[in-house]
Amino acid sequence: MSDIIRLLPDHVANQIAAGEVVQRPASVVKELLENAIDAGATQISLIIKDAGKTLVQVIDDGKGMSMTDARMAFERHATSKITNANDLFDLHTKGFRGEALASVAAIAHVSLKTKREEDDLGTFLEIEGSKVVNQEPVVTTKGTMISVRNLFYNVPARRKFLKSDNVELRNITDEFHRVAMAHPQVGLKFSSNDTELFNLPISNYRQRIVNIMGAKTNEKLVPVEEETELVKISGFVGKPEFARKTKGLQYFFVNDRFIKHNYLHHAVTSAFEGLLKEKNNPTYFLFLDVPKDSVDINIHPTKTEVKFDDEHSLYAIVRASVKHALGQFSINAIDFDKEPQYEVPYEYTKKNTSSPKIEVNPDFNPFSNTGSFSTNKSTPSYSKPAPQAWESLYAGLDEASTLVDETEEVSMTTSMFEDEKVTRNIFQLQRKFIISTLKSGMLVIHQNRAHERVLYEQLLKHITVQRGTSQQLLFPLRLNLPVDEVSILTQLQDQLEQTGFIFKTLANNVVEIVGLPIQLKEKHVPEVLETIIRDSELDLPKESFSQSDRLAATMARGMAIRSGESMSQEAMENLVDELFACKESELTAQGKKVFINITGESLNLKFN
Ligand code: ADP
Ligand code: MG
Numbered sequence: 385m386s387d388i389i390r391l392l393p394d395h396v397a398n399q400i401a402a403g404e405v406v407q408r409p410a411s412v413v414k415e416l417l418e419n420a421i422d423a424g425a426t427q428i429s430l431i432i433k434d435a436g437k438t439l440v441q442v443i444d445d446g447k448g449m450s451m452t453d454a455r456m457a458f459e460r461h462a463t464s465k466i467t468n469a470n471d472l473f474d475l476h477t478k479g480f481r482g483e484a485l486a487s488v489a490a491i492a493h494v495s496l497k498t499k500r501e502e503d504d505l506g507t508f509l510e511i512e513g514s515k516v517v518n519q520e521p522v523v524t525t526k527g528t529m530i531s532v533r534n535l536f537y538n539v540p541a542r543r544k545f546l547k548s549d550n551v552e553l554r555n556i557t558d559e560f561h562r563v564a565m566a567h568p569q570v571g572l573k574f575s576s577n578d579t580e581l582f583n584l585p586i587s588n589y590r591q592r593i594v595n596i597m598g599a600k601t602n603e604k605l606v607p608v609e610e611e612t613e614l615v616k617i618s619g620f621v622g623k624p625e626f627a628r629k630t631k632g633l634q635y636f637f638v639n640d641r642f643i644k645h646n647y648l649h650h651a652v653t654s655a656f657e658g659l660l661k662e663k664n665n666p667t668y669f670l671f672l673d674v675p676k677d678s679v680d681i682n683i684h685p686t687k688t689e690v691k692f693d694d695e696h697s698l699y700a701i702v703r704a705s706v707k708h709a710l711g712q713f714s715i716n717a718i719d720f721d722k723e724p725q726y727e728v729p730y731e732y733t734k735k736n737t738s739s740p741k742i743e744v745n746p747d748f749n750p751f752s753n754t755g756s757f758s759t760n761k762s763t764p765s766y767s768k769p770a771p772q773a774w775e776s777l778y779a780g781l782d783e784a785s786t787l788v789d790e791t792e793e794v795s796m797t798t799s800m801f802e803d804e805k806v807t808r809n810i811f812q813l814q815r816k817f818i819i820s821t822l823k824s825g826m827l828v829i830h831q832n833r834a835h836e837r838v839l840y841e842q843l844l845k846h847i848t849v850q851r852g853t854s855q856q857l858l859f860p861l862r863l864n865l866p867v868d869e870v871s872i873l874t875q876l877q878d879q880l881e882q883t884g885f886i887f888k889t890l891a892n893n894v895v896e897i898v899g900l901p902i903q904l905k906e907k908h909v910p911e912v913l914e915t916i917i918r919d920s921e922l923d924l925p926k927e928s929f930s931q932s933d934r935l936a937a938t939m940a941r942g943m944a945i946r947s948g949e950s951m952s953q954e955a956m957e958n959l960v961d962e963l964f965a966c967k968e969s970e971l972t973a974q975g976k977k978v979f980i981n982i983t984g985e986s987l988n989l990k991f992n
Contacts, residue, residue, distance in 0.1 A: 394514065395490060395513060395514045395515075397460075398460060398486060398487065398489075398490035398514050399490045399491060399538070399539060401460065401483060401486070401487055401490070402486075402487035402488070402490045402491045402539075403542070404483075404487070405481075405483050405484055405487040405488075406487050406488060406491060406535075408436075408546060408547075408552060408555060409432075409435060409436025409437060409440055409535055409546070409552050409555070409556055410436065410552065410555035410556045410558065410559045411559075412436065412440045412488055412492075412532050412535065413430060413432075413436065413440055413442075413556045413559045413560065414559040414562075414563070415479070415484035415485075415488065416430075416440065416442035416484075416530055416532070417430065417442060417559070417560070417563045418478035418479055418563065419442075419478075419479060419484065419485075419528075419530075420442055420444035420446055420528070421478055421563065421567055421570065422446075422465065422477040422478050422479055423444060423446025423447045423448070423527075423528060424446045424447050425444035425445050425446035425527065425570060426445060426569075426570055426571060426586070427444070427445050427570070427571045427572075427573075428442065428443070428444045428445075428570060428571070428572050428573070429441075429442070429443045429444075429572075429573040429574075429575075430442055430560060430572070430573065430574045430575070431443070431575050431576075432553070432556060432574075432575070432576040432577070433576075433577060434549060434577070435548075435549035435550075435551075435552035435553040435556065435576075436535065436552060436553075436556055437534075437535060437543075437546060437549070437552065438533065438534065439531060439532070439533050440531070440532045440535070440556075441529065441530065441531040441532070442528075442529070442530050443527070443528075443529040444527050444528050444529075445525075445526060445527040446527055446528060447500060447501070447526075447527075448498045448499045448500040448501070448503075448506070448526055448527055448528055449498045449500065449507070449528065450500060450503065450507075451507045451521075454496060454498050454507045454509055455509065455516065455519070457485045457496075458485050458486055458489045458494075458509075458511055458514075458516075459482075459486060460482070460483060460486040460487075461481070461482045461483065461486075462482045462485075462486065463479065463480060463481065463482030465477045465479055465480045465482075466480045473676060473677045474676050474677065475639075475676060475681065476676075478641060485530075486514070488532055489511045489513075489514055490513060490514045491513075491535065491536050491537070491538060491539055491542070492532045492533060492534055492535045492536070492537065493510075493511075493512050493532075493533040493534050493537065494509075494510070494511045494512075494530065494531065494532050494533075495508070495509065495510045495511075495530070495531045495533075496508070496509040496510075496511075496528070496529070496530050496531075497509075497522055497524050497528070497529045498524075498527070498528040498529070499522075499524045499525065499526055499527065500526065501526050505521040505522065505523065506521070506522050506523070506524040507519065507520075507521065507522065508520050508521070508522035508524075513538050553576060556576075557574075557581070560572070560574050560582070561596055562635070562637075562642035563642075564582070564584055564592065564596060565589075565592055565593060565596065565635060565637070565642075565669060566637045566640045566641065566642060566671070567640065568586070568587050568588055568589050568591065568592035569586060570586065571584060571585055571586045572584045582595075582596065584596065589618070589619065589620075589669075589671065590602070590605065590607075590620065593605070593620065593669055597633065604622050604623050604626045604667070605620040605621075605622065605623075605669075606620060606621050606622070606623055606709050606710060606712075606713040607619075607620055607709060608620060608621055608670060608705055608706055608708075608709040609705070609709075610701060610704075610705035610708070612701055614674065614678070614694060614697055614698060614701060615672050615673065615674050615698055615701055615702075616672070616673040616674075617670060617671070617672055617673075617701065617702065617705050618670075618671050618673075619637075619668070619669045619670040619671045620668070620669050620670075621652070621656075621666060621667065621668045621669075621670075621706055621709060621710065622666060622667025622668065623713065624656060624659040624660050624666070624710070626667070627656075627660050627661070627664040627665060627666055627667065628664060628665065629663050629664055629665070631665055633667045633668075633669070634649065634652075634665070634666070634667065634668055635668065635669045635670065636648060636649070636668075636670055636672065637669075637670070637671045637672065638672045638673075638674060638679060638681075638690055639672075639673060639674065639676065639679070640671075641681065641690075642688060643681075643688055643689065643690050644688050644689055645689070645690065647695055647699060648695075648698065648699065648702055650699075651698075651699040651700075651702040651703040651706070652666060652668050652670070652702060652703070652706050653666060654703055655702075655703045655704075655706035655707040655710065656706070656710070659710065668706070670702070670706075672698075672702075674692065674698075678692060678693040678694070679691070679692050679693070680692075700975070704933055809821040810953065810956050810957060810960065811956075812831070812950065812951055812956060813828075815947065815948050815949060815950050816830070816831060816832075816947040816948065817829060817830060817831060818831050818834070818951070818956050818959065818960065820960060822981070824981075824983050824984060824985075825981065825982045825983035825984045825985070825986070825987065826981075826982050827979055827980075827981055827982075828979060828980050828981075828982065829959075829960065829963065829978065829979040830947075830977070830978055830979060831945055831947065831949075831951060831956075831959070832944050832945060832946055832947050833944075833972045833976055833977070833978045834959055834960075834963045834969075834978050834979065835944040835945045835959055836940045836941055836944035836972050836973070837940075837963060837966055837968070837969065837971070837972050837973070837978055838959065838962045838963055838966060839903055839939070839940035839943050839944055840936050840937055840940035840972070840973045841936075841966050841967060841968075842903070843883050843901070843935075843936035843939050843940055844932060844933060844936035846882050846883050846884070846901075847879050847882045847883055847932045847935060847936055848882075848932050851881075851882050851884075852882060852883050852884040852901055852902070853884055853901075853902045854884035854885070854886050854899035854900065854901065854902070855884070855899060855900050855901070855902045856886075856898060856899050857897065857898055857899060857900060857906070860896050860897060860898045861896070861897040861906065861909060862890070862894060862895070862896050862897075863894070863895045863896075863897065863909075863910065863913070864893060864894055865893060865894075865895060865913075866893065867892050867893050869917045870889055870892060870893055870894075870895055871892075872916075872917050872920050873887070873889075873895060873913070873916075873917070874889060875920075876916065876920065876935065879932060879935055880916075880935075883901045883935075883936075883939060884899060884900060884901035884902060884904075885897070885899070885900060885901055885904075886898050886899030886900075887899075897909065901939070901943070903943050904939075904942075904943045905943075908942055908943060911942055912938075912939055912942030912943060915938045915939075915941065915942050916935065916938050916939065916942075919934060919935075919938045933973075936973070937973035937974065940973065941973075941974075945959075963978065963979075
């Protein structure tokens with residue numbers, strides 16, 4: 385038998401490749417708009433006929449193409465944007481595959497008019513099914529106009545699969561929105577069947593969103609701002625009370641490119657936890673700027689999915705900054721039916737630096753062995769909320785609690801405890817867990833994590849809003865440290881003092897500690913300082929929320945009561961009370977589970 389393998393003719397190969405890039409008119413819109421942006425346009429018009437089935441036209445005032453480039457642009461893998469694979473990690477443009485125009489030209493009638501600033505005459509080109517049918521010089525202005533007519537004219541199967549005009553127009557509008565939102569510095573117009581749908585002037589992000597989504601949107605937006613080494617986040621989230629059941633407006637942009645990312649979506653949704661009615665969707669428009677080499681946008685042909693190097697940290701930062709934004713807004717603007725004292729102060733206030741006041745705790749005895757967990761009862765700055773107050777906060781939740789099973793975490797309520805007034809049935813297990821009985825079952829609390837959570841919220845509050853109490857040391861502690869570590873501590877001095885950590889540098893390698901946060905045991909000082917120094921090497925921008933957040937988390941970790949330490953009855957009761965007065969009691973700052981709830985029902989099942 386003769387050999388049977390043959391190379392496909394170019395136009396067939398192009399048609400097949402086109403299927404990857406162009407699924408529907410909206411794909412053409414996306415590619416053409418992105419090319420115009422890449423060309424540095426400041427004004428772009430999109431003109432559509434019959435939902436793009438008859439015509440998709442994009443006109444820009446960008447840099448245009450030379451005659452040769454105009455022809456080259458339609459070759460497969462022809463691009464001016466990268467020259468080798470390394471460039472993929474330093475992309476400044478939307479396109480880079482050099483496939484879009486070749487693909488479009490394989491399955492439509494395409495005409496191009498383009499001129500560069502420096503040329504007298506422009507170029508006019510007509511291409512049908514990958515073949516150039518006409519090329520001539522033309523008088524035109526700087527920029528490019530591409531018209532794509534009769535999409536899929538030579539691929540009937542694809543044309544048949546197009547949806548109704550309404551659906552295809554919706555898809556086009558979505559693409560237009562995505563490009564427009566990411567580029568407020570570009571003026572954009574969009575008309576469909578001779579009706580102008582959008583005329584967006586050059587503006588800023590907020591104004592652009594409002595121009596697209598309607599004037600009413602403005603009052604619904606809460607700004608989100610955060611800058612860390614890993615990512616700069618800006619944008620807006622919708623106020624919770626405007627969330628709707630219909631799929632919300634949810635936009636992520638990474639380096640000005642619209643992306644979909646389930647994991648980050650989850651980060652935002654979880655930041656809204658407890659603020660939305662069931663099944664309501666949060667709205668968000670978040671712009672993430674990440675270093676170009678920390679993101680791989682190359683994993684999907686149509687490039688809406690991306691992969692980040694450090695998704696876990698990104699998740700934490702996105703979640704924290706959205707939470708922060710919502711917290712700030714809730715404090716400034718409305719009352720979420722909660723007592724303000726229970727809000728973790730996520731707002732970051734720039735305080736006037738005052739010289740630290742050292743309050744001496746008269747009860748403090750450095751010689752007593754505080755083997756058991758010392759409570760904050762004597763801390764004047766931290767008022768322990770009265771149980772009755774937060775009882776009412778959670779009132780009505782206990783019917784719901786009987787419906788959940790062991791694995792599900794629920795918001796806890798005092799009224800869930802077996803008998804609030806009588807001494808609670810509470811005991812320590814293996815010097816690691818606190819067991820407390822509930823009406824509906826029992827609670828197993830991880831003592832170290834619970835304390836860490838409590839301390840974290842207190843410390844964050846101290847760093848950001850209200851100075852914490854310092855306990856003065858009778859015998860100041862002198863530490864010899866490497867010079868660079870001393871300088872790190874000096875940089876953090878303001879924030880550390882807020883927590884009650886008072887120190888002086890005596891020489892460039894000696895630090896003298898004169899006061900400690902009331903919750904910190906002296907023996908843990910070296911360890912806590914070491915963690916702080918190690919963490920600061922992550923180099924978060926000074927004065928940012930993340931830095932305070934991180935410092936609080938680090939200190940909390942270092943200060944929390946350890947597994948293996950025994951706790952008195954009173955200490956356990958206090959810890960449980962404080963834990964459930966926290967804004968978030970289920971997870972540590974690092975996202976680890978703090979307690980589990982075992983219901984009577986699930987116990988019953990085990991005895992079946
Ligand atoms: P890519 O955008 O991936 O490079 P395309 O097939 O979309 O591939 O475009 C091929 C090339 O044609 C681009 O690299 C660019 O040089 C040129 N080009 C396309 N559209 C325009 C435009 N509107 N203005 C100027 N140059 C353009
Ligand atoms: Mg392109």
